[in-house]
Amino acid sequence: MKRENLLLLVVFILLALVPFAAELTGQSSWIKLVGQALIYGMAAASLNFILGYGGMVSFGHAAFFGIGGYVVGMLYHHFDAGTLFLGFIPGTDQMLITLPAAIVAAGLAAALVGALSLRTGGVQFIMITLAFAQMFFFLFISLKTYGGEDGIMVRRTNSLPGLNMKDKATLYWVVLGFAAAYYLFLRRLVQSSFGQIIAGIRQNERRMAAMGISTYRYKLYAFILSGMGAGLAGALMVNFLRFASPDMMHWSRSGELMVMVILGGVGTLAGPFIGAGALFTLETMLARVTEHWMLPVGILLLLVVLTSKGGLMALARKIMGGTK
Amino acid sequence: MNRVLEIAGLVKTFGGLTATDNVSLTVNSGEIHALIGPNGAGKSTLINQICGELQPNAGQIHLAGRDVTHLSAADRVGLGLGRTFQITSLLDEMTVRENLGLAIQAREGSNFHIFDRAATRSEVWNETDEILSGSALGARSKVMVGDLAHGEKKQLELLMALSQRPRVLLLDEPMAGLGHIESQQMIASLRAARSECAMLLVEHDMEAVFALADRISVLVYGRIIAAGTADEIRADPAVREAYLGEEDA
Numbered sequence: 139m140k141r142e143n144l145l146l147l148v149v150f151i152l153l154a155l156v157p158f159a160a161e162l163t164g165q166s167s168w169i170k171l172v173g174q175a176l177i178y179g180m181a182a183a184s185l186n187f188i189l190g191y192g193g194m195v196s197f198g199h200a201a202f203f204g205i206g207g208y209v210v211g212m213l214y215h216h217f218d219a220g221t222l223f224l225g226f227i228p229g230t231d232q233m234l235i236t237l238p239a240a241i242v243a244a245g246l247a248a249a250l251v252g253a254l255s256l257r258t259g260g261v262q263f264i265m266i267t268l269a270f271a272q273m274f275f276f277l278f279i280s281l282k283t284y285g286g287e288d289g290i291m292v293r294r295t296n297s298l299p300g301l302n303m304k305d306k307a308t309l310y311w312v313v314l315g316f317a318a319a320y321y322l323f324l325r326r327l328v329q330s331s332f333g334q335i336i337a338g339i340r341q342n343e344r345r346m347a348a349m350g351i352s353t354y355r356y357k358l359y360a361f362i363l364s365g366m367g368a369g370l371a372g373a374l375m376v377n378f379l380r381f382a383s384p385d386m387m388h389w390s391r392s393g394e395l396m397v398m399v400i401l402g403g404v405g406t407l408a409g410p411f412i413g414a415g416a417l418f419t420l421e422t423m424l425a426r427v428t429e430h431w432m433l434p435v436g437i438l439l440l441l442v443v444l445t446s447k448g449g450l451m452a453l454a455r456k457i458m459g460g461t462k
Numbered sequence: 463m464n465r466v467l468e469i470a471g472l473v474k475t476f477g478g479l480t481a482t483d484n485v486s487l488t489v490n491s492g493e494i495h496a497l498i499g500p501n502g503a504g505k506s507t508l509i510n511q512i513c514g515e516l517q518p519n520a521g522q523i524h525l526a527g528r529d530v531t532h533l534s535a536a537d538r539v540g541l542g543l544g545r546t547f548q549i550t551s552l553l554d555e556m557t558v559r560e561n562l563g564l565a566i567q568a569r570e571g572s573n574f575h576i577f578d579r580a581a582t583r584s585e586v587w588n589e590t591d592e593i594l595s596g597s598a599l600g601a602r603s604k605v606m607v608g609d610l611a612h613g614e615k616k617q618l619e620l621l622m623a624l625s626q627r628p629r630v631l632l633l634d635e636p637m638a639g640l641g642h643i644e645s646q647q648m649i650a651s652l653r654a655a656r657s658e659c660a661m662l663l664v665e666h667d668m669e670a671v672f673a674l675a676d677r678i679s680v681l682v683y684g685r686i687i688a689a690g691t692a693d694e695i696r697a698d699p700a701v702r703e704a705y706l707g708e709e710d711a
Contacts, residue, residue: 327576334580335573338564341553348513348551349568350539350626359574 146321153314157307166306170378173310175418176317177375179411182398183324184367189396190405191328192360193340197264198251198271199368199395204387205247206240206369208278211290211382213239215283218293233296233303233312237373244369245362247274252361256354271392278384289383296377303377313374317411320367325407327363336360401442403451412450464491465524466630466660467512467543472521474507474684481507482518483684489630489660494652496663496671499681500704505664506548508681509634512662513545514538526629544628544659548635550615554608558599558618561607563590565622589625597621598647613644620651630660637667649673672696680704 153172160168181203188194213236216222216229223229230236255266284290295303303309327333335356338346343353376382385391394417402413420438424431446453467489474482481504489495499505510516512523514535523531530538539545553561567573567586580586594603599617602610607618616636623631636652637645649670652661656674665671671678672692679689682704688695695701 326579329580330578331567331573331575331580331583333576334564334567337556338553341555342551344515344547345551345553346568347535348539348545348547349565349622350536351568351573352534352536356573363576 150314150318154311157310161307169306169310171419171422172415173313173378174375175415176313176411177371177378178395178398178418179414180317180320180374181368181371182395182402182410182414183320183407184364184371185395186399186404186406186410187324187327187336187367188357188360188364189399190409191333191340192336192357194256194357194361195264196255196267196361196364197389197392197396198267198269199364200387200389200391201251201271201274202244202248202365202368203372203375203391203395204278204382204384205274206244206372207376207382207386208284208290208372209240209243209369210236210296210373210376211292212284214292214294214296215290231294231296233298233377236296236377237370240369240373241366242369244372245366247369248362248365249358252358252365256357256361268389268392271387271389275384275387275389278387285383287384289381289385292376292380292382295380309378313378316370316374320370321407321411324367328407332356332359397439401439401449403449406448406451409449409451412454416450465489466491466526467662468524469512470522470524472508472511472523473519474504474511474516475519481684482511485521485681485684485686487679487686487689489662491629491660492656493676494656494661494663494674496665496675496678497681498665498668498671498678503681504684505681506634507684509545509632509662509664513543513632539626539628542627542629543632544623544626544630545632546616546619546623546634546636548638548664550612550619552607552615552618552622555606557604557606558610558614559590559594559603561618562594562622562625563587565625566590569626593621593625613640613647616640616644616648617651620648620655624655624658628659630662631655633661633663633665635665636663637665637670645670 156172157169160166185196185199188196212223213229214231217231218229251267251270255263255270258266279287295309297303298312301308335351339353339356346353372386398413398417399410401417402411403409420435421431424434442449465488470486472482472485485508497505507516511518514533522529525538525541525543528541530541553564563586566589567580567583570586594600599614599621602614607615610618620636636648640648645667652674663671663674675692677690678692678695679686680695680701687704688698688701
């Protein structure tokens with residue numbers, strides 16, 4: 139087995155053991171913390187595909203995260219109330235339906251945002267994606283049926299056939315399974331024919347056009363795939379926390395996802411997960427000690443960015459002796 | 463004779479400046495047509511309109527009989543228009559082999575596949591390795607393009623452009639910045655490639671132009687002031703005054 143795969147397997151097993159460790163030590167909050175970090179890692183990894191591999195700096199990625207989450211919340215709301223969404227779609231609490239629905243909804247939103255914003259580039263692209271995300275944010279705040287600013291309480295996590303999703307550990311393992319599958323999907327994606335074209339577009343769009351590649355269509359497809367990943371992460375988050383709120387798509391959330399990517403390592407597979415884990419753990423720990431937790435987090439981010447060009451991933455590689 | 467590229471009445475203005483002034487020219491199949499002219503004559507503007515990065519104000523561009531005036535740069539490549547850049551434009555974070563491989567993959571298609579492995583597409587890599595082993599870059603295939611010497615980048619650009627199997631190739635100053643030996647190599651490469659496609663050669667290096675070109679057009683202030691065979695151009699008094707005179711004096 140290759141060293142990289144071995145390392146992944148070890149990390150996966152360690153993560154799978156987290157619920158047992160939490161039970162043994164009586165620290166039940168660990169499950170919640172690691173589970174959330176994994177979900178944020180997925181969202182950050184989806185952003186990293188367009189930002190790190192494709193060179194598209196989207197500042198509105200939380201919109202797709204939030205839309206994915208709201209699909210779960212809204213479907214639960216209609217299921218609970220026994221009403222119909224838009225007058226013809228019944229609600230549901232089945233994860234096998236809600237997750238694909240969330241992925242499709244986020245993909246459609248990404249297609250809309252991407253189709254318009256990818257006609258620009260550079261700073262304009264950053265500002266337009268940000269503007270779209272804020273439009274979604276205010277749209278969902280204005281939906282009083284779905285709780286407005288308060289969001290939707292999801293009293294029971296979606297069901298999966300054969301599993302007791304009320305059990306915290308089971309839910310955690312489901313999340314871990316999705317995170318692992320998403321990681322493997324991304325690994326395949328960046329090595330695929332499409333992934334190579336996207337890497338080429340990041341390096342030199344003009345050159346790719348000279349190879350006959352209509353770069354706009356490829357970038358749009360990448361943007362949609364990335365939005366779908368964020369939608370899946372958002373849907374998992376709402377299941378995990380049993381709560382969907384407009385805060386999920388606030389612009390500061392988009393910034394946070396970017397920080398996770400940069401902290402962990404732009405354009406690397408594991409980087410966003412490491413960045414998410416580091417940032418989320420640090421935030422949680424420091425928030426217990428002081429209200430002003432942002433200051434040390436900011437200083438740390440500065441240190442990492444200034445001392446190592448590729449974030450924590452590059453730092454880890456240096457320490458491990460520069461292999462791969 | 464079969465016209466691969468036909469430009470008719472092309473006009474491009476930037477504000478008050480007419481950069482391309484009613485330019486018409488043709489490139490026949492199997493031919494190398496050189497376009498020469500002093501700095502600022504509008505050669506690059508013309509090239510950029512032919513390859514689709516700039517839209518002309520008036521006129522048409524036909525590629526193999528098809529009007530491509532309003533097609534995108536990428537679509538024109540699909541119809542058989544290849545190009546090299548004046549300032550080399552490659553994928554610096556990839557190796558020589560990966561650059562050429564991606565060019566061939568782009569031509570082969572299946573570029574939206576997300577579950578395949580680009581590194582194991584044998585139809586792409588067999589051809590890549592075949593081309594590289596038959597070229598001067600064979601020993602450099604694993605080198606990052608960012609680390610290549612200037613002359614090697616120019617050679618790689620040519621290989622990548624030819625790998626698209628173009629009907630006509632636009633060469634934007636392929637000799638620029640090359641030393642004498644490298645220029646000779648480039649002339650030899652272009653001569654070898656002339657059986658594969660027609661070429662429109664924009665070049666300052668007169669030695670190269672006279673060594674390669676079947677026909678020459680002279681562009682001055684956005685206008686073609688003379689066109690003909692190499693001997694006719696050499697003898698044309700207007701050309702000598704506007705352009706060659708500087709060097710012959």
